[in-house]
Amino acid sequence: MSDPVVAASSSCVTASSVTERQLADLQEILGDKGLLQGTADLATYETCVRYGAGTAAFVARPQNSAELSRVLAYCVTQGICLIPQSGNSGLVGASTPDGTGTQGVLSLDRLTLRDQNGKIELDEDNRSVTVGAGVRLSDLNSFLAERGYSFPIDLGADPRIGGMIATNTGGARFLRYGDVRQNTLGIKVVLADAQGTELDFMSGLRKDNTGVDWKQIFIGTSGVYGVITEAVLNVERLPKQSAAALLVPRDEEAVLPLLRALEERCGSQLTAFEGMSAEAMACAFDHVPSLRNPFPGGELPGYAILAEVSRSWDKRDAEESLDDLLEAVLAEIWEFDGEPLANAFIGRPEEMWSLRHALSEGVKHAGKLVPFDVSFRRGVLMEFRAAMAQDLPKHFPEVRICDFGHIGDGGLHFNLAIAKDDPRLADESFIPSLRNWVVTRVVEDFNGSFSAEHAIGRSNQGFYDAYTPEKIKNLAAGLKDLTSPGKLGAVKLG
Amino acid sequence: MSDPVVAASSSCVTASSVTERQLADLQEILGDKGLLQGTADLATYETCVRYGAGTAAFVARPQNSAELSRVLAYCVTQGICLIPQSGNSGLVGASTPDGTGTQGVLSLDRLTLRDQNGKIELDEDNRSVTVGAGVRLSDLNSFLAERGYSFPIDLGADPRIGGMIATNTGGARFLRYGDVRQNTLGIKVVLADAQGTELDFMSGLRKDNTGVDWKQIFIGTSGVYGVITEAVLNVERLPKQSAAALLVPRDEEAVLPLLRALEERCGSQLTAFEGMSAEAMACAFDHVPSLRNPFPGGELPGYAILAEVSRSWDKRDAEESLDDLLEAVLAEIWEFDGEPLANAFIGRPEEMWSLRHALSEGVKHAGKLVPFDVSFRRGVLMEFRAAMAQDLPKHFPEVRICDFGHIGDGGLHFNLAIAKDDPRLADESFIPSLRNWVVTRVVEDFNGSFSAEHAIGRSNQGFYDAYTPEKIKNLAAGLKDLTSPGKLGAVKLG
CATH class of the missing domain: 3.30.70.2740 (Alpha-Beta Plaits)
Structure with a gap:
């Protein structure tokens, strides 16, 4: 095997610099606010969260799908490479240009207006929402929370919807709600072909079997097959009751039996089962001194699990509380043969999630x-x-x-x-x-x-190249020719 | 618009009859049991449940993926058209040959053995099962039920797994568990190319974002892009508690408010919300005299809803029963402004499902x-x-x-x-x-x-042709060339 990290490659190479003439043409399509040039304006679009900076020839910021279509058609015709960029909060380097200064960034950040009436349309009967791809997750969830709903992808970062679909993000409540793919009912996508073809899969139907489910090929493929401009998403009712416990397993072999025991007893009420190593927890406590250490004497166990149960309805008087449920279930598991549970603490869910959410930031301070x-x-x-x-x-x-x-x-x-x-x-x-x-x-x-x-970005392209069978790469290259033959995206799947 | 019903077409046309020489070659690949010829043996493979009969040149019944690959490679090379056939319980005519007698049936019915050890492998830790595509849903669910699990696609028919994936069946509990697509973790598929290429997407991972999720293009596409030979499926724990009610809405406009009210109060415990017209119920009672009529005086309301709640865990003493929950929730809805609920009856779930399941058969006797x-x-x-x-x-x-x-x-x-x-x-x-x-x-x-x-079959091909945009047909044709250029499948998506 060749060295996968070094072997990274991209098909998105522009032969020469973008010309003044081309920039003028793009400005005509996009208007003043829609095209950024000059070092200062470009900086935030050139730097990816964790994987270094590139250099953009320009940043195109279309306001709607039709404008984005014209930009793509123009750039395909002119041979200009575009890197689609959504929230630019990813970790694998799929959303920033390379160092050549010949690639343009195609930003989704102005694609927030769904129509003249507003940026987000909630269909309560269908339990779905229609949004522009540039809407941030936090904005969507604020809008939904006021109405009793949530787009149930629980992330530390605050990406925009288009990028979430293009990377198929998962998150901490996947166990209960699935990933973005399972919650995407429809998309509108623009192809990188000479026409900037718009494909509309926005019917928002939950059940539709009329041939290929084309939206699937644009989900999780880092924007190389097309640029998502709008979406119809499944929404869930907001949790109204929740309880959480920190579980200390007897040893590592006891973790899966604990998961199975909780699934058996809590069913769809089990909404998270997150594992935390002592080392990761130690990093979090070091970095966030205000975090309360819930373990007796502050002594960290080798491994701990945050188990959460929740319900999307208001508690009724006759209903057992989730705290009582957790307590009873854990008491039962406590008596299991082999004693898989060494210890358990029921506590305030917010406090336990504070620990869980502090892990990502904490480990960043543990060294390189x-x-x-x-x-x-x-x-x-x-x-x-x-x-x-x-x-x-x-x-x-x-x-x-x-x-x-x-x-x-x-x-x-x-x-x-x-x-x-x-x-x-x-x-x-x-x-x-x-x-x-x-x-x-x-x-x-x-x-x-x-x-x-x-998903795949520059930082794991080498692994994709090394571990993807040739036949699959050929299919991916064929699919690229079929959908978006133009130069689009920071990675190469074919 | 041209007449969609009449305009049906297929690309799967064999220029001439299958020769004796070709049949001998196929017999060498498949052995005696693996190749059927002669009118009597072929009959059950030639007739589709609802859409008339065709004529098969032969029936190929490979025992495993490797054998199926050799059959496909041979037929592609010889220009012989194959119609993949799974349980042959579909309703749209996608699994039977046409009337020319030049098409072969490629049956999955012997693809039940996963390996020498048995036909079904349950991975309880992963909550998944690995099966051959020829396993029947009823056999899978009998196997799973003994172990406390279920493949949660609830159908009246008893298809084989390969066909369920190729048609992406839904069923009566989609509301809670989703369709086959959402429950398919992996497939093995054989392409109709000169090599009979096998593609293995059988890792069974719940989370994997390394490029295109290729299995999606074989789900719901009626076998034209490849033949599914094995699958890894998500399984759910068997329901342990359930309760059901028949709801009579004030009128048709009250139905959606009732659904929303139940979703709000029961959350993921709501596992079915099925609507039944008076006409359909009347057909069921006419056809099945032993069915109990649950309505006062036997008078059918214009519309009724079967609402089911269930839980996958054993009832604990402190827990409110589902009957009590339903009663309390319905009492609350009863008091709503506008009185959306005209009447409601809580009863035995089996009895209510007997009515629901009698509808399909009942309406068949209502006339043409x-x-x-x-x-x-x-x-x-x-x-x-x-x-x-x-x-x-x-x-x-x-x-x-x-x-x-x-x-x-x-x-x-x-x-x-x-x-x-x-x-x-x-x-x-x-x-x-x-x-x-x-x-x-x-x-x-x-x-x-x-x-x-x-999905798409001969009976709705015309509607596909009429309502699918040209661009999408071109993509579908391109995908066909890319994956399975050989003659495969009863329908034409390109």
């Missing part, structure tokens, strides 16, 4: 962070962790494992931290070789995925 | 049946019904509407019955013109789908 977003069959995830705890130190001593994960759906944020003064960091090949070693174990030994919920 | 499987945004479905009740008699007098539907997901079994001695039936254009008129209203006036849950 090398993050992996991987997934497994649920029963394999803890086996992978155990193997890593044993094998990693042999190959990479003094690398801390600060992981946490969505055990309920098999997703693992496997974070490695290296002391900032570690001399190995001076060696440019050290981190790539560490990344290759881990991903090789994930994919080859544990049949896992090297990208659970962030 | 012209069925439509259509869907709408949930809020539009009852508007469509109201418009039909008003307009249909003007254009087609003395046609009975005997509909029932999955109101919770917008699906409607819109059945029309014509007296068997109606002289109009002698006119060959009568039923096609009736079908065209209804579908035109569904699609053009109510933005609905002409195929909610049965």
Whole structure:
């Protein structure tokens, strides 16, 4: 196998610089606010959250699908490469231009107006919402919360809807609500062809079997097949009751039996089952001193689980409370043969989620962070962790494992931290070789995925290239020719 | 618009008869049991449930994916057209050969063995099951029920898994569990190319975002892009508690408010919300005299709803029973302004489902049946019904509407019955013109789908041809060339 990290490639190369004439043409399509040029204006569009900066030839900010179609048609005809950019909050480098200064950014940030009447249309009968792709998740959920609903993708970041669909984000309540794919009822998409063809799959039907479900090929494919401009999304009723517990499993082997026992007893009321390593929790407490440590004497267990139950309806008098339910269920599990539960604490859900949500930020301060977003069959995830705890130190001593994960759906944020003064960091090949070693174990030994919920971007393109069968790459290239033959997107799937 | 019913077409035409030499070659690949010839053996494979019979040149019954691959490669090379056939329980004519006698049937009925150890592998930790595409839904669910699980697609028919995926069936509990697409974690598929390429998407991961989710293009596309040979499916825990009520809405406008009120109060415990017209119920009672009529004095209301709540866990002592929950919720709704609820009866779920399940068979005896499987945004479905009740008699007098539907997901079994001695039936254009008129209203006036849950087959090919934009047909044709350029499938999406 060649070195996947170094082998990254993209088809989105523009032969020459964008000319003054071309910029003038784009300005004519987009108007003054719609086209940004000049270093200061471009900066925020050139820098991705975690993966360094590129250089944009321009930023195009169409106001609606029709304008975006004209931009795409023009750029395809002129051979200009466009990088679609949504909230630019992703972690894999799929939304920023490269360093050549020849690529334009196609920003969705003005695609918030659905029509003259407003930016978001709620259809309460259909339990769905219609939005522009540029609407932020937080804005959508504020709008919905006032009306008793939620778009149930629970993320730390605040992306825009178009990017969420193009990366098929998951999040902390996947166990109950599924991913973006399962909550997308429709999209409008513009292709990178000479016409900037608009495809409208916006019927918003929950049930429709009339041939290929075309929207599926634009979900999770990082914008290389087309640019999403509008969407119809499933919404859920807001949770009205919730309870949470921190569970300490006897050992790692007890984690899956605990998940199964809770699923058996709580069913669809179980809305999260999140695993947290002692190392990750320690990072969070170090970084956020105000966080309350819920463990007796402040002593962190080797592993803890945040289990949440919730209901989307108001509690009725005759109904058992969720706290009582959790208490009874945990008391029952406490008596199990083999004692899978070493300890358990029922507490305020907000407090427990504060700990859970502090993990991402906390681990960033543990040293030089090398993050992996991987997934497994649920029963394999803890086996992978155990193997890593044993094998990693042999190959990479003094690398801390600060992981946490969505055990309920098999997703693992496997974070490695290296002391900032570690001399190995001076060696440019050290981190790539560490990344290759881990991903090789994930994919080859544990049949896992090297990208659970962030899709493909520049930072994992090499792994895509290394682990995707040739036949699949050929299909992907064919699909690209079929849909968007123009230069679109930061990655290459074919 | 041309006449969609008459305009049906297929790309799966074999220029000449299958030769003795070709049959001998196929027999060498498949062995004695694997290739059927001769009229008697072929009969059950030539006849589709509702749409007449064709003539098969042969029936190929491979035992495993590898054998199926060799059959496909051979037939592609020889230019022989194959019609994939699963349980042959579909209603749209996608699984039987045409009348030319030049097409072979590729049956999945021996693809039940997953490996030497058994036909079904349950992964309890992953809450998933791995099956051969030839396994029947009833066999899968018997196997799962013994272990406390279920594949939650609730159908009247008993299809095989491969066909369920190729048609993306829905069913009566879609509201809670989704369709087959949402419950398919992986498939193995064989393409109709010169190599009979096998594509393996069987990792069974719940979260995996590494490029195109290729399995999606084989779901619901009637087998034209490839033949599914194995699958990994999500399973759910079996319901342990359930309660049901028959609701009589004040009128048709009260139906959606009732659905919303129940969703608001029962959340994920609401597992069905099925609508039944008086005409459809009358047909069921006529046809099945032993059915108990639950309405006072046996007088059927104009419309009734079967609402079911269920839980996948054993009732605990402190927990309110579902009967009590339903009673309290209905008492609350009873007091609503506008009185949306005219009457309600809580009863034994089995008894209520007996009525619901008797509708399909009942309406078949109401006369010459012209069925439509259509869907709408949930809020539009009852508007469509109201418009039909008003307009249909003007254009087609003395046609009975005997509909029932999955109101919770917008699906409607819109059945029309014509007296068997109606002289109009002698006119060959009568039923096609009736079908065209209804579908035109569904699609053009109510933005609905002409195929909610049965995919595309010969009987609705004409509507596909009429209502699919040229651009989409071009994409579908391109996808066909890309995946399975050989002659496969009874329909033409390109």
